[in-house]
Amino acid sequence: MKSSRRKFLKLAAVSALGLGAGRIGFLGDAPAGAMDIPTAADYNAPMEAKHWGMAIDTTRFNQELVDVCATACHTEHNVPTIPGKKGVKWFFGGNFEETFPTEHGHYLAEDVEHRVYPLLCNQCEEPMCVRVCPTQATFKRADGIVMMDFHRCIGCRYCMAGCPFGARSFNFQDPRPFIKNFNPLFPTRTRGVVEKCNFCSELLAMGKMPACVEASGGALIFGDLDDPESDIRKVLRERFALRRKPDAGTGPSVYYLM
């Protein structure tokens, strides 16, 4: 099914090119019409990898930088800003204990204790959310990205119970009134479905880096974990890194450089 979908997309892209009708017309009606509408040519050179991963240089993170990355992510993906315990979060921050609760750290080095650690979906190698989803609305792509089909999700929230990292959010209400800066290039969600970080698959398809990586000023290193020559593998060779809750057995693709 996956390969046929890919074939279809390729075919669609080629036919769009062939027709010379590169403009995606219906997007032109969106309110923020001043934005550049992507053309089929923008998808000619997508970023590709066997296993996308991220390394987080935690030494460089404080609340300010977490906020910068979170804003970039939440603006790109139309993530609503809802205060309280029913909020939606794709990219957020936590202290050491919240990020690594199974470490039960005592007498932590002061700088380690006071850093703010970015939190996002770990894009696991063995994602529990994919295993428990009863409709395959959550699925894992060949390049390791764990994605969601917002239109297939029935809102049973089994994935939220399954995820050991609290990376998933549910739309308890219509999120649209809570979207601060509307981005017409990414779909908004409806109430009653789950959502989470998608490693900016929509930007990778256009050959661009994820929004948080761009905003981080080099503090987030993104690349192919299966390529020994990639930037992420180089930095992982050089520095000590932790993954969150390795005992949960899900194999996170997000590494924390300490």
Added chain:
Amino acid sequence: MIEKALRGSPRYWGLIIGLLCVIGLGAGFWMFQLTKGLVVTDLSRDVSWGFYIAQLTYFVGVAASAVMLVLPYYFHHFKDFSKMIILGEFLAISSVLMCMLFVVVDLGQPQRMLNIIFHPTPNSVLFWDMIVLNGYLFLNAIIGWTSLQAYRNNMAPPAWVKPLVYLSVIWAFSIHTVTAFLYAGLPGRHYWLTAIMAARFLASAFCSGPAILLLLTLLVKRLTGFDPGKKAINTLATIITYAMCVNVFFFLLELFTAFYSNMPGHMAPIVYLFKGFDGDTTLVPFMWTAAALAIISLAMLIPYKIRQQGPALVTALILLVIASWIDKGMGLIVAGFAPNPFEKVTAYLPTVPELIVSSMVFAIGALVLTVLWKVALSVRKEVEGGNISMVAPKSE
């Protein structure tokens, strides 16, 4: 036979109308929830399942408990259950129905629920739960209705019912095992991640389910004069007592593993339930109440002489049902989410809309049960020539 449900006393119709009113009110609140979203509940990012899913879990147990009558009757030829068995099967039907409705009201997008069938996913336990619950509903409906019809016509049930009965015994164990697997396979939820979860579920089901059945039967006995027989009552009370002992024993096993091993992840949810964690003590009074009621009910049930007395038995059963309901219908689900993945606790208590929507589901279950039991008891009355107590009429 369904025409039997159309004729009844004013009291019967009063109950039906009362239940319909509750259903109507609850349906209104459900519409409210459908238009606003699950924001009307107290669920959150951290406690993403709550009262609805807890009731699903509890009533799967009640449904499975019919097997405590079916198994002795068919496998051990314990004929004293012959009059109660249909009541157990019909209770199972209404319970499974409630379970399925509790899943539906919990969904964020219920209009898409058939996606579970359009995109069948065998690696999801929820897919299997859908299959076993539906299967158990059909099995009990077919077996119960056919047996009752045969009884009405003064015939033995058709031969093809027997294999279905044997299947339903295994199926009853499967519905609660699969429901336990919904929780017991998740790596981040320590309270649920235990091999004994399915066994605990079955033990608590086999005490609380028959307890509810026996209480309802005793109520019907009082209202209509239907007498299930002293021996049936006493045997069921014995089964309940053993199952409750096993239930408490299994819980103590959990306590041993968690606290002797001293593993923080295993201890945290239990500490949360009985002492509070991260400053949240919402469930502490409930859990201690449950513990106390469980012990009192056992103290009244274990001595043979006490549990033989009607009022003492009824009291003990009510205490047992409350205790097991707090344990499974309140504590179990929330404690799975406490502490959350960030070692924090987010409080949860069901909201008024949540409780009213739930009462709609309870009322639908009660309505189905009332109608089915009315049919069963009317058929019995007809066959026995108005003698519902089933004491054999004097021969001429």
